[in-house]
Amino acid sequence: MSNPATDVSAHEVTPPGDFEIKDYLRLDLMPHFMCPGCGHGIALRALLWAIHELGIEKDNLAIVSGIGCSGRVGAYIDASTFHFTHGRPLAMATGLKLARPDLTVIVISGDGDCLAIGGNHLIHACRRNLDITCLMLNNEVYGMTGGQVSPTTSESMLTTTTTTGNIEPAFDACKLAEAAGAGLVGREVTLQVPTLKNLIRDGITHQGFSFLEVISDCTEIYGRKNDLGESPEMILKQKSDLRPESFGNTADRPFRPNKLETGVLARSDRPEYGVAYRAHAARAKTRGGGK
Amino acid sequence: MSGNFEHLHGNHACALAAVAAGCRFFAGYPITPSSEIAERMSKELPKVDGTFIQMEDEMGSLAAVIGASLGGVKAMTATSGPGFSLKQENLGYASLAEVPCVIVNVSRGGPSTGMPTRPAQSDIMQSRWGSHGDHPVIVITPDSVAEIYNETIRAFDLSEKFRVPVVLMFDQVIGHLQETVEVSDARKLKTIERKWAKGDKDGFEPYAATKDAVPPMARPGDGKRAHTTGLTHAESGFPTQDTEIVARNMNRLLSKLEINKKEIEKYECVETGDAEYLIVTIGISARAARRAVKTLRRKGVKAGLFRPITLWPFPEEAFRQAAAGAKAVLVPEMNAGQLVLEIERLGSDDCHVAGLNKIDGEPIVPAEIVAKLEELAR
Amino acid sequence: MELTEVRFAGSGGQGLILCARILFRALSLEGKTAARSQGYEPTSRGGFCFSDVVAGDDELDYPLATALDFLLAMDQVGVAPSRSLLKKGALVVADQRLTPQPPTGNVELYRTPLTDQAIALGNIRVANIIGLGLMCGLGGICGKESLAKAIEGETPRNFLDLNLEALEAGFAAVGELEAA
Structure with missing residues (x-):
C-alpha cells in the first residue's frame, strides 16, 4: 500500500507472516482478467490469507462461483474450482457439501448473482445453515455486462440502465441473510484487508452457513460513470461510508444512503444442516426408514 | 418364477x-x-x-x-x-x-x-x-x-x-x-462408475482427448485441483475463445455419443421382419401399438413395431433396417407431431410417413392405431 | 388372451387407488399378470379419480382398460368418464347414496348402500373395501383369501381388522343381493 492517498493510519498493519499469495494462485493464468483497480483482487487476497492462516489444504478446498466478475475470481485459486451457472453457485455448493462434508466449500458470488438471479438460493442456504461460506463481492453493479443497475446499486446512482439515476431501493444483504437464518453474517470493506481476512476466518470456522458481504469497488465502470474517482479514492470512500458523520463536507462524501455496519453482524449457533441431516438419517436407518 | x-x-x-x-x-x-x-x-x-x-x-x-x-x-x-x-x-x-x-x-x-x-x-x-x-x-x-x-x-x-x-x-x-x-440384488449388480483421473497433477488435463472421447474425471481431494466451468474451455479446463482450440474441444464433445453409439443405442423390434406397415412410437403409445400389431396381424395386415428405447441419439440404422420393406410408417404420439419429424428425416423417399396425434390428455388406444393403419393400408 | 378389466371410479379420497392396489396384489397372488393404472384431477380430495386393474395369464401388451368387465362406482363423478368403456353385460356395483344415476342399459347393475354399511361398521372410509368385497363376490374376480392377504400387505396394521371386517361384509352382501 504505497499510495499516499491510502490513509491506513487508523488501522493496525498486520504483517502477513509467512503468507505468500503466490502459493495459492494459479500463476499460469496470470495476468488476471480483472480491471485495474477492481476491489475483487483485494477480496481474493484476504480470502487466501484466511485460508492460509487456517491451514486449509488446497486439495480439500472447493471454490464455487457463479457468473459475473465475481464468478471469474475463483479460477485463479489453486484448488478444486467450479465456475457454475448464473445465480446457482449456492445450490451447486449445497449438493457438493452434502455429498462431500470433508471439503471446505467456499462460494464467491456477486450482488447480481447472489441477490437477483440467485436470491432464492441465498435465502434457502441461510435457512438450511449448511456449512458453506459465501463471499458476496458487492460492487453495486453488473460489471461484466457493461454496468447495469443491480439490487445493491445505491439510490440516485447512474448505471447504463438507470441513466437518470437509480430510483430502486437497494437491498441490505446482511439484514436479509440474518432474517433468513444464516449462522454467521458479516460485512467488511476491501479498505481493511486484515480485518476482512479475520472476518473470512470467522466465516470459515463457523459451523454453519456464513454470509459475508464484501464491499468491493468497480472503478472502471461504476466509478467512472458516477465520478467516484480512481480506485484509491473509491476505496477511501468506504471509510466515509463507515463513518459518514466525519466526512460530511469533503470529496469523500459517502454515496451510500446508510452508514455501513461492518464486522460480524449476527451469529447463531443453531445446528449445522449437514450434521443434522446425517444424524436424522442415521436414526431413521435404525428405525427402518419410517412408514 | x-x-x-x-x-x-x-x-x-x-x-x-x-x-x-x-x-x-x-x-x-x-x-x-x-x-x-x-x-x-x-x-x-x-x-x-x-x-x-x-x-x-x-x-x-x-x-x-x-x-x-x-x-x-x-x-x-x-x-x-x-x-x-x-x-x-x-x-x-x-x-x-x-x-x-x-x-x-x-x-x-x-x-x-x-x-x-x-x-x-x-x-x-x-x-x-x-x-x-x-x-x-x-x-x-x-x-x-x-x-x-x-x-x-x-x-x-x-x-x-x-x-x-x-x-x-x-x-x-x-x-x-x-x-x-x-x-436386482444391488449387491450382485454390476454397475459402471466413471473413469477417475490417475497420476500426477503435473500435466493433467481434465478434458484431454481420449480414444473413446471421454476424459477421466478429477474429484476434489484427489490432488488434481481441476477447474470446471460452463464456459467453452480448452483441454486444461480453463476458458478459451481460441477458435482452433474451441473447434477441437467442441468436436470432441459432440463426437462422444456418435463414437460410442453402439453401446448407447437400444431399441425393440416387434414383428418387423416382414412388416409392410411399421409403427414407430414410445411409452404408453408403444404399449398400445403392441396390441395393435397383434390385432392387425390377426386381420392379415403385416404390421410391426419399432420402438426406440434410447430415443436420443435416435437409433437410425436400426430404424432404417426395420423400415426397409415398409410401404408406410405410422408414428402415433401424444403431441402434435414431433417424433414424426425424425422419422420423416430418416425415411426413404418411397415410404409414406404418417402421424397419429392426440393432445387431449388421454392416451392413444390400440383401436385408434388399428384404424389409422388400416386406413393407410387401403 | 382373455383379460379381466376392473375399474374403481369415484371422487378423490374415497380409497379407490387402495382398492385397486389390493385387487392387483390379490390377483398377482393367484398367479395372474396384472397392471394397475390410475388417473386423477389436480385436487387431493374430490374430483374424478379412478384406478383400473387389467389382468390376464400372460404378459400384458397394453396395460390400460379398453373394455371394462367390472366397475365399482363410488361417486357420481366416476360414472360419465367410465360409461363408454363398459363392456356389454359388464357388472356394475354402485353406491346407492353417492351414485344416484349409475350407468344403465346393457349392464348388470347392483345399487347398494355401501356408505351406509360402512357407517354401520363404524367408519365411513371402509365403504370402498365393502364394495371391493361385494364386486369380487358377485363377479368371481378373485378369492376372498387372496384379498384378505392382499389387505394385510396394503393397509396400515391398525386398520387391518376393520378392513377385513369390511371385506367380509362385502362378500356377505352378495347373498342378500342375489336373494333380493
Whole structure:
C-alpha cells in the first residue's frame, strides 16, 4: 500500500507472516482478467490469507462461483474450482457439501448473482445453515455486462440502465441473510484487508452457513460513470461510508444512503444442516426408514 | 418364477433402481406427476447413507445434483414438463462440463402448466434440444415399469461411462402404472462408475482427448485441483475463445455419443421382419401399438413395431433396417407431431410417413392405431 | 388372451387407488399378470379419480382398460368418464347414496348402500373395501383369501381388522343381493 492517498493510519498493519499469495494462485493464468483497480483482487487476497492462516489444504478446498466478475475470481485459486451457472453457485455448493462434508466449500458470488438471479438460493442456504461460506463481492453493479443497475446499486446512482439515476431501493444483504437464518453474517470493506481476512476466518470456522458481504469497488465502470474517482479514492470512500458523520463536507462524501455496519453482524449457533441431516438419517436407518 | 419380484409403481421402480445403480444423492422439487420419485428417494437414501434434499426450486435441484456429482457421488433429480424447462440451463452445464447425472422427466400435458395429472409425450424435441447450444444428451424412454427399473440402472451406467447427462423420460401413465417387476440384488449388480483421473497433477488435463472421447474425471481431494466451468474451455479446463482450440474441444464433445453409439443405442423390434406397415412410437403409445400389431396381424395386415428405447441419439440404422420393406410408417404420439419429424428425416423417399396425434390428455388406444393403419393400408 | 378389466371410479379420497392396489396384489397372488393404472384431477380430495386393474395369464401388451368387465362406482363423478368403456353385460356395483344415476342399459347393475354399511361398521372410509368385497363376490374376480392377504400387505396394521371386517361384509352382501 504505497499510495499516499491510502490513509491506513487508523488501522493496525498486520504483517502477513509467512503468507505468500503466490502459493495459492494459479500463476499460469496470470495476468488476471480483472480491471485495474477492481476491489475483487483485494477480496481474493484476504480470502487466501484466511485460508492460509487456517491451514486449509488446497486439495480439500472447493471454490464455487457463479457468473459475473465475481464468478471469474475463483479460477485463479489453486484448488478444486467450479465456475457454475448464473445465480446457482449456492445450490451447486449445497449438493457438493452434502455429498462431500470433508471439503471446505467456499462460494464467491456477486450482488447480481447472489441477490437477483440467485436470491432464492441465498435465502434457502441461510435457512438450511449448511456449512458453506459465501463471499458476496458487492460492487453495486453488473460489471461484466457493461454496468447495469443491480439490487445493491445505491439510490440516485447512474448505471447504463438507470441513466437518470437509480430510483430502486437497494437491498441490505446482511439484514436479509440474518432474517433468513444464516449462522454467521458479516460485512467488511476491501479498505481493511486484515480485518476482512479475520472476518473470512470467522466465516470459515463457523459451523454453519456464513454470509459475508464484501464491499468491493468497480472503478472502471461504476466509478467512472458516477465520478467516484480512481480506485484509491473509491476505496477511501468506504471509510466515509463507515463513518459518514466525519466526512460530511469533503470529496469523500459517502454515496451510500446508510452508514455501513461492518464486522460480524449476527451469529447463531443453531445446528449445522449437514450434521443434522446425517444424524436424522442415521436414526431413521435404525428405525427402518419410517412408514 | 425365480428372483425377487415386486409389485411396483413406475415412479417407485425408478427410485429403487437408482439406489440399486449406486445413486447416493437426490435433489428435487415437488411436481406432479413425478413427486413419488422424490418421496421414495427421501426414504431409501438414508438407508444406504445417501443424501436426499428437497431444494428451493427446479434450477437448484439440478444444481445440487451437479454439485454432488462433481463431488464424486452418483446423483439424480426428477421433474415434469415445467420443471424440465427450468432445468434446461443446468442440463446444458452438465452437458458441456461433462458431469454425469440422471434427470427424470415424467411427462405431462403442456405447454406451460398444461395438464399436471394427464399424460403427454410432447417433450420429445425439448429433451433433445431444450438447452441452448449444440450439446450431447442421451434420452431414454421406457414403456413399462420393469423397463423403468432396468433403464434407470442403464441411465446411470451410460451417464457415468460417457460423462453425459441422461434424461429418463416416461409419460404420466407409465410413471403411475403398477406392474410386477423383477428387482436386482444391488449387491450382485454390476454397475459402471466413471473413469477417475490417475497420476500426477503435473500435466493433467481434465478434458484431454481420449480414444473413446471421454476424459477421466478429477474429484476434489484427489490432488488434481481441476477447474470446471460452463464456459467453452480448452483441454486444461480453463476458458478459451481460441477458435482452433474451441473447434477441437467442441468436436470432441459432440463426437462422444456418435463414437460410442453402439453401446448407447437400444431399441425393440416387434414383428418387423416382414412388416409392410411399421409403427414407430414410445411409452404408453408403444404399449398400445403392441396390441395393435397383434390385432392387425390377426386381420392379415403385416404390421410391426419399432420402438426406440434410447430415443436420443435416435437409433437410425436400426430404424432404417426395420423400415426397409415398409410401404408406410405410422408414428402415433401424444403431441402434435414431433417424433414424426425424425422419422420423416430418416425415411426413404418411397415410404409414406404418417402421424397419429392426440393432445387431449388421454392416451392413444390400440383401436385408434388399428384404424389409422388400416386406413393407410387401403 | 382373455383379460379381466376392473375399474374403481369415484371422487378423490374415497380409497379407490387402495382398492385397486389390493385387487392387483390379490390377483398377482393367484398367479395372474396384472397392471394397475390410475388417473386423477389436480385436487387431493374430490374430483374424478379412478384406478383400473387389467389382468390376464400372460404378459400384458397394453396395460390400460379398453373394455371394462367390472366397475365399482363410488361417486357420481366416476360414472360419465367410465360409461363408454363398459363392456356389454359388464357388472356394475354402485353406491346407492353417492351414485344416484349409475350407468344403465346393457349392464348388470347392483345399487347398494355401501356408505351406509360402512357407517354401520363404524367408519365411513371402509365403504370402498365393502364394495371391493361385494364386486369380487358377485363377479368371481378373485378369492376372498387372496384379498384378505392382499389387505394385510396394503393397509396400515391398525386398520387391518376393520378392513377385513369390511371385506367380509362385502362378500356377505352378495347373498342378500342375489336373494333380493
